[in-house]
Amino acid sequence: MTTTGILFFLLLGGLVFFAFGRIISFTKSRKSEMRFLVLLYLSIFLIGFGLAWCYTSFLENEPRAAYMGLIVFCGLGLVLGFVGLWNMMDSETAAVDQVPDELSRAISWKKAVAAVLLALFAITLPATWLFKSATGIVSDREQVSSYLGEKILSDKALPGVIKKGLEYEAWLTRIEEPLMSRIVKSAISGIEPESMLELFGYIAPEKERLAMLNDATTALYDWIEGENTYPSLTLQTGVYLNNIESNAENLVLWMFKNFPIPGCGSVQIGELEQGVYGNDLKKLISCIPPESLQKKIAPIAAALLNAQLAENSPPQVVDVGAKMKETAPVKKITTAKLHLNRVLFAGSAIWLIPVALLLIGLGLVVRSGKELAVWLAWPFFITGLLGLFIGSRLPGLSFLHSVPHEAEVPGAVVGIGRKIGIDLAVMLESAMFTPFLILAVAGGVMLVITRREKIMSMAVRMRLSLGLVFGKQAV
Amino acid sequence: MDNSSDKNEQEGKYKPSRRELIKLVSAAGAGALVGGASNSAMAASNGGVSSQTFSLFEKKYETIDDMYDISKDIRRFDQKYTALMRGMWDEEVRPSTISYGAKKSGMVPFAQEGTPGYSMVDWALHWAAMAGTNTCAPLANLGVRGAGNYNDWSRHANPTFKRQTFEDKAEISKKVKRAARFLGASLAGIAPYDERWTYRKWFDIDPSMMDVKSMEIQHDKMRETEGVFPFKPKSVIALAFEMDYNALQAPGFISGAAPALAYSDMPEVAFKVAEFLNLLGYKSIPTGNDTGMSVPIAVQAGLGELSRMGLLITKKYGPRVRLAKVYTDLELEYDKPTGFGVWEFCKRCKKCAEICPSGAINIDRDPTVKSSTGSKSNNPGVKKWFQRQERCMLQFDRNGGTGCSYCITACPYNKLDTWIHDTAKLLTGMPVGRDIARQLDDAFGYGKKTAEAAEAFWNKED
Ligand code: SF4
Numbered sequence A: 001m002t003t004t005g006i007l008f009f010l011l012l013g014g015l016v017f018f019a020f021g022r023i024i025s026f027t028k029s030r031k032s033e034m035r036f037l038v039l040l041y042l043s044i045f046l047i048g049f050g051l052a053w054c055y056t057s058f059l060e061n062e063p064r065a066a067y068m069g070l071i072v073f074c075g076l077g078l079v080l081g082f083v084g085l086w087n088m089m090d091s092e093t094a095a096v097d098q099v100p101d102e103l104s105r106a107i108s109w110k111k112a113v114a115a116v117l118l119a120l121f122a123i124t125l126p127a128t129w130l131f132k133s134a135t136g137i138v139s140d141r142e143q144v145s146s147y148l149g150e151k152i153l154s155d156k157a158l159p160g161v162i163k164k165g166l167e168y169e170a171w172l173t174r175i176e177e178p179l180m181s182r183i184v185k186s187a188i189s190g191i192e193p194e195s196m197l198e199l200f201g202y203i204a205p206e207k208e209r210l211a212m213l214n215d216a217t218t219a220l221y222d223w224i225e226g227e228n229t230y231p232s233l234t235l236q237t238g239v240y241l242n243n244i245e246s247n248a249e250n251l252v253l254w255m256f257k258n259f260p261i262p263g264c265g266s267v268q269i270g271e272l273e274q275g276v277y278g279n280d281l282k283k284l285i286s287c288i289p290p291e292s293l294q295k296k297i298a299p300i301a302a303a304l305l306n307a308q309l310a311e312n313s314p315p316q317v318v319d320v321g322a323k324m325k326e327t328a329p330v331k332k333i334t335t336a337k338l339h340l341n342r343v344l345f346a347g348s349a350i351w352l353i354p355v356a357l358l359l360i361g362l363g364l365v366v367r368s369g370k371e372l373a374v375w376l377a378w379p380f381f382i383t384g385l386l387g388l389f390i391g392s393r394l395p396g397l398s399f400l401h402s403v404p405h406e407a408e409v410p411g412a413v414v415g416i417g418r419k420i421g422i423d424l425a426v427m428l429e430s431a432m433f434t435p436f437l438i439l440a441v442a443g444g445v446m447l448v449i450t451r452r453e454k455i456m457s458m459a460v461r462m463r464l465s466l467g468l469v470f471g472k473q474a475v
Numbered sequence B: 001m002d003n004s005s006d007k008n009e010q011e012g013k014y015k016p017s018r019r020e021l022i023k024l025v026s027a028a029g030a031g032a033l034v035g036g037a038s039n040s041a042m043a044a045s046n047g048g049v050s051s052q053t054f055s056l057f058e059k060k061y062e063t064i065d066d067m068y069d070i071s072k073d074i075r076r077f078d079q080k081y082t083a084l085m086r087g088m089w090d091e092e093v094r095p096s097t098i099s100y101g102a103k104k105s106g107m108v109p110f111a112q113e114g115t116p117g118y119s120m121v122d123w124a125l126h127w128a129a130m131a132g133t134n135t136c137a138p139l140a141n142l143g144v145r146g147a148g149n150y151n152d153w154s155r156h157a158n159p160t161f162k163r164q165t166f167e168d169k170a171e172i173s174k175k176v177k178r179a180a181r182f183l184g185a186s187l188a189g190i191a192p193y194d195e196r197w198t199y200r201k202w203f204d205i206d207p208s209m210m211d212v213k214s215m216e217i218q219h220d221k222m223r224e225t226e227g228v229f230p231f232k233p234k235s236v237i238a239l240a241f242e243m244d245y246n247a248l249q250a251p252g253f254i255s256g257a258a259p260a261l262a263y264s265d266m267p268e269v270a271f272k273v274a275e276f277l278n279l280l281g282y283k284s285i286p287t288g289n290d291t292g293m294s295v296p297i298a299v300q301a302g303l304g305e306l307s308r309m310g311l312l313i314t315k316k317y318g319p320r321v322r323l324a325k326v327y328t329d330l331e332l333e334y335d336k337p338t339g340f341g342v343w344e345f346c347k348r349c350k351k352c353a354e355i356c357p358s359g360a361i362n363i364d365r366d367p368t369v370k371s372s373t374g375s376k377s378n379n380p381g382v383k384k385w386f387q388r389q390e391r392c393m394l395q396f397d398r399n400g401g402t403g404c405s406y407c408i409t410a411c412p413y414n415k416l417d418t419w420i421h422d423t424a425k426l427l428t429g430m431p432v433g434r435d436i437a438r439q440l441d442d443a444f445g446y447g448k449k450t451a452e453a454a455e456a457f458w459n460k461e462d
């Protein structure tokens, strides 16, 4: 226990005892109901407990538990204290006031329905707005294209994306996976980002990657928005094959430099020194020869690589539309397209439902400007706060910290998908922030204005009661 | 045999004594708000009163058979089938084990390199923590028996000192446990020797086969020996070793360093306890993961309860312990198996099973006598939750060779022994409270491994 800890707990203990003592002397002189007294004691206990919890949790290195303790225990304590004090003061004034008019307390059915509708508005608006913003981002071809270009495929971003993919590939290895494949994945993950870029420079330089991305997004969005059943998308793979062919020698040298495979044994080195290279590319590059031999082996291995490419003759162009035609029947593809368009449309329009609920609710009860402010205040305030919370990174934190579980898709897809998901969440945060901040502030201001008198009288009573509890000079 | 969980339910309605209630109140409640609570607030390292909260509803049993449903025909298990040993010979587990070993030893790179918990400094910490066992009891962590200076069976089974006699069994038992704790164990208890928990065959491997470069199964370096002690043990001293709470919150090698350190302590302390018994003239065998199953012995020694994830849950540290044991022919007074509601809590909690990234932990609500997991590493005959232990090896590999322990970290019983957890501990003893305790544990964010915890671990000051 540090000196700070001892001081903290002594101080806290002292304050709690002091507060208890003041409550006792405050309530002695008045005939307050027992339940309100209990609330006050409980309040002080909870606030003290919350502070002690928070401090100890920080010492345990559990920051979230510390904040939660503060919110839950101290928050509850404050609410209970407030309710206790309020009611105590209220019951005292009620004794001298007239019995309230029963009729004026009655809530008409219209008010009840309006309250339900406004509550629904407050709860559903943030979710629907989030959905609207998400579909808005996804359906904006410019935004998607520039995001993928900048954050995924650019030279700056690509090594990080590959690393993420590999990380998840490793995370989601399956028990059946053979040792060799595990070792190869491990080896790839050891390649430095600059070396990755060098490799991409040989096969698909940034300019060519971005051009292909541009073609792909244009074709896909034309297809989604247009009438065609299949997209007219043709990928020019020949460019990359030509790159491999012309850079084959560099690729072999790159592999010797960057791929963490074992060095060649003395027998292999002897054979290579005598110029016995063989025709097996895999065997030739299965170990790293001494640097003096690498330059000699590179053209041989490059020739073997090109010969293999020529033998397998991979396609120079890939017609994605034609491929889809082969695998997916018209009906399936039109239904999928229809669903996609419906989701996008729903996304753009669904937020109108809570707005309609709001208008109906207001229509039922609002007859004047003042009433409008009264009825709008709390739904705006609540929906604003809720929207700010949903849009913040807080809910996403659990997702970020969650442990990935085995999925049907390859690990790399999960990793890159997760990265895109997190980027999307950040974009959504900014889309949600401004409108919901405005709503929260507007709601808050209206709350203060419409309940001004009540708040004032409450403040006076509070002051009075705090003065009685803690001594007049304290207030 | 009765279903032990039902028994817990019926007989577990334990009425706390007045003294215990007073103890609880002073630990959990009002005392916390005054200066006096400050001492218990940071009792984590030197033992506070907090873990005694469980005493309010604990139940002591005469034998382990009264506590759990154990079949009369239970067979002794062959060590060869433990997940760690299967990594040596079983093609289902070998790829994970070799790849895990290669990553851990730095022979091949892995994807997480450089991320929090996976730096060179973290790696060095892990290996430094492991150095004790690597040097003095090689491969004891895998379950290799009798290797290294600390595990010399011939020395401890043949003491040269004159045999002392003790009139008062209770007195010498108390002293043996005190000595064990003084010599470095976090918890110590005494169980009767029960042959059922000794491996039917011990699986001995030559340490040289751990050279991960070898891709072939080296049959000539593995040997099975009948599980027969060189003397007839009468008592087993069960030892538990606490693992660092904050290290386990971090990912990667920092997290792995926590069990690694315990693995280093285990053979050293077991060796010292064996030496203590030798000096009194009694034969002893110090063991760690080898020779016999540690969990049932620890349960018999009253150290804790069996949990869903198959690990021992202790009152003070939850599952955050490693176990060792010392067999001896000194007859001692045995501790009683003690339940404090873990079994019932596990039925509802399932947090370890939900978080386990490899799906190794059984998620069914109720335990069973027979295994339906298909894992060779299961030993049927005891009503419990059966696991797929080999999948842990897969996870060790996925984690860049750093081990895993997500389940231990996540378990709601894994808390520091401080007063703030007393309320939750009380809740675990009440039927309705269990669900609340489980939900609150999540809401308060306990049990997660986070990148920030890696930094916090290194920044921690005493
Ligand atoms: S150590 Fe990891 S893989 Fe094994 S049971 Fe625990 S969480 Fe699952």
Ligand code: SF4
Pocket (backbone or CB within 6 Å): B307, B308, B309, B345, B346, B347, B349, B350, B351, B352, B353, B410, B411, B412, B413
């Ligand atoms: S996490 Fe929950 S279910 Fe698993 S062992 Fe701990 S208490 Fe039992």
